[in-house]
Amino acid sequence: MDREYTYLNCLAELGVGGAHPGGFKLTQEILSAEHIGKKTTVLDAGCGTGQTAAYIAQQYGCQVTGLDHHQLMVEKARKRIRSLGLPIQIVHGNTEALPFADSQFDLVLSESVIVFTDMPKTVQEFRRVLKPGGCLIAIEMVLEQPVSPQKLAHIKDFYGVSRILTEEQWVQLFQEAGFPSIHSEKYDLQFGVQNVPDFSLSEDVDVKYFEMLEHHMIMFESTKEILGFRVFRCKTV
Template sequence: MGGLTYIDFLAKFGIGGAHPGGFGLTKYILSKENITNNSWVLDAGCGTGQTAAYIYEQYKAKVFGLDINPIMLEKAATRFKNLNFPIQLIQGSVEQIPFEDHTFDYVLSESVLAFVNKPKALKEFYRVLKKGGRLIANEMTLNSVLNKFEEQEIKNFYNVDSLYLEKDWITLLQDTGFQSINVSSQQVDFLYGNNKQEFNFSPNFEPELFEVLNKHGHMLIKYHNILSHRIFTCTK
C-alpha cells in the first residue's frame, strides 16, 4: 500500500466520527457530563473537528482542538471558519500537550490513545486536567487475548504499538492516578438520528487509499468478535 496508513486514509477522506460507535455515541456520552459555558474542554486528537464543533454549538464551552495531522487540522480550521466558531486549534502531540498544568475541566479522547504511547499520553491528560476534571475516552479494546499472528496483523495495519484488554486500560488509568473509573461499551447510534458518516475528501488523494479502506473492512469482519471498544470516564 505504498506506505500509506490507516491514519492517512482517515485524513485524506476527511472522515468525521471515525471512532467506534460514531458521532451518535459521542453525543450520548457528552450528554451524561455536566459541560457548561464555563467549561474548558480539550478535544485531544480532534481530527476534522466534528466533535469540537458540536461541543461549542451545544454547550458554548471554551473548546480547544489538538491534533498532530496537518491535513485534519486544515479541515477542522475550514469547518470552524465556515461556522464562525471561536475554537482554537493547536498542532501538537497528545504525548506532549502544549498547555499548562490544571487547564481543562474535560479532556476528550476518541480513538486516539490506541495510536500513541498510552502511558505518556495519559500522564499528559492527567497533568492538564484541573483537580476534579474529567477524562472521557472511547478507545479500541480487545474482548479476548489474540494469538501472536493475529496481534501482529492488527498492530501492523493500524500502526499501533500495543493492544489492550479492558483490564489493561483500567490498570493504566489507575496507575496514572485517575479515580472513579467507569467503563461501558454502548452502541447508541440509533438514539441520535442523522448520524451518517461524514466525509470531507482531499482534492488529491492516492487511489491506494481505497486499498486501506478495503483492508480496514476486512479487519473489522475478521475480528468482529475480538476487536471492540470501551468508553472510559474517570476523574482526576
C-alpha cells in the same frame, strides 16, 4: 506496509470524521450525560477534522480547544471552524507533550486516540492538564478475547499501533497515571456500527487510500469477536 499509506494518513486524506468506535452518535450520547455548561473548558484531543469540537461549541456554548498531531487534519479542522464561525482554537500538537498549562481543562475528550500514541505518556499528559474534579472521557478499542500472535500482529500492523489492551489493562494504565476514579462502560453497539462518517476529501486522493478504507471494513467484519471498545470516564479529585 509503505509508511506513507498508513491508516491515520488514510483518515486524514479522506477527512473521515466520526471514525472512532461507535461513531458520532455515540459521542453525542456520551456528552449528553455530562454536566457541560458555558464555563466548561473542553479539550478535544486528536480532534481530526473538527466534527466533535464544532458540535460541542454549538451544542453547549462552552470554550473548546481542538488538538491534532496530523497537519492535514489540523488544516481541515481549521477550515471547518472558519466556515462555521466558531470561537474554537485548533492547535497542531502532540498528546504526548501537550502545549497547555497544568490544570487547564475541565474535560478532556479522546476518541480512539490514545492507542495510536505512547499510551502512558499521553494518559499522564491528559491527567496533567485536567483541573481538580476534571474528567477524561476516552473511547478506545479493547481486546475482547485471546487471539493468535499472527492475527494480532496483522491487526496492529494495519492500524499502526504497538499494543491493543484488554479492559483490565486500560484500567491499570489510567490508575498508573494517577486517576483515582475510573469507570468503564460497554455500550450495546458493534465496533463502528451506527457510524455515518463525515468526509472532507483532499484533492486528487490516491486510490490506495480508498482501498485501505475497504480493507478496514473487511478487517472490521473479520475481527468483531476479537475487538470491542469501552468508554472510560476517568475522574481527578
